[in-house]
Amino acid sequence: MPFWDGPNPFGKKKPPVTLKLNKRRHKYDSVQAHLKNMLKGELLRVGDDANMREAVQLKEGVVLEEWLSMNVIEAHNTLLLIYGFICEDCTKETCPIMNAGNKYHYLWPNEKEGKAESLSAPVYIEKLFGWVASQIDDESVFATNGVYSKAFIPTVKKIVSRMFRVYAHIYYEHLDAIRSNNARQHLDKCFRLFYYFVDTFKLISEKELVPLQPLIDQLS
Numbered sequence: 511m512p513f514w515d516g517p518n519p520f521g522k523k524k525p526p527v528t529l530k531l532n533k534r535r536h537k538y539d540s541v542q543a544h545l546k547n548m549l550k551g552e553l554l555r556v557g558d559d560a561n562m563r564e565a566v567q568l569k570e571g572v573v574l575e576e577w578l579s580m581n582v583i584e585a586h587n588t589l590l591l592i593y594g595f596i597c598e599d600c601t602k603e604t605c606p607i608m609n610a611g612n613k614y615h616y617l618w619p620n621e622k623e624g625k626a627e628s629l630s631a632p633v634y635i636e637k638l639f640g641w642v643a644s645q646i647d648d649e650s651v652f653a654t655n656g657v658y659s660k661a662f663i664p665t666v667k668k669i670v671s672r673m674f675r676v677y678a679h680i681y682y683e684h685l686d687a688i689r690s691n692n693a694r695q696h697l698d699k700c701f702r703l704f705y706y707f708v709d710t711f712k713l714i715s716e717k718e719l720v721p722l723q724p725l726i727d728q729l730s
């Protein structure tokens with residue numbers, strides 16, 4: 511379960527069965543489990559809003575890669591629950607392209623064919639979650655022995671940059687569903703934590719953040 515305690519604030523709706531929360535790391539890796547509890551404790555201590563920025567800071571004595579790793583897994587699990595909340599409204603018919611409003615159209619990099627392709631939002635997002643899960647489960651990237659390769663930070667940047675696109679799609683295309691269920695404040699809280707994390711460690715380029723800049727300006 512992500513950073514909140516108690517029931518899922520996004521209700522009982524579930525993400526598609528093909529997508530799963532990553533529990534393996536926290537279950538088997540005591541360092542990660544400890545850091546997750548540390549983050550939860552910090553979030554409780556600082557409360558909401560701008561103080562959440564403090565909670566994501568690297569703590570004394572904690573290895574940077576371990577901290578990033580835990581935060582990325584938490585961000586993945588959180589985003590999956592949010593997506594589960596709106597996925598019934600995000601279909602090939604309602605969202606034939608992966609977009610954020612009229613100005614931003616995201617293409618999926620088809621690595622086999624070496625070119626980017628336009629996919630419907632649900633197909634794009636499922637591919638994205640599947641790809642993120644495969645990275646998290648890859649020992650050569652998300653090490654469990656504490657020895658991180660050079661590929662780790664660039665992969666983390668790629669993961670959070672792609673996850674940001676799902677937030678952008680939800681904010682532009684699915685706010686009605688979110689509003690009608692009073693989940694807006696939970697969505698904002700999750701995005702706030704995500705943004706403070708990526709901003710603190712400079713993980714997403716300014717160019718990539720542009721679609722949600724008005725929202726980000728309200729947070730800062």
Ligand SMILES: [Zn+2]
Nearest residue numbers: 600605631683
């Ligand atoms: Zn959609």
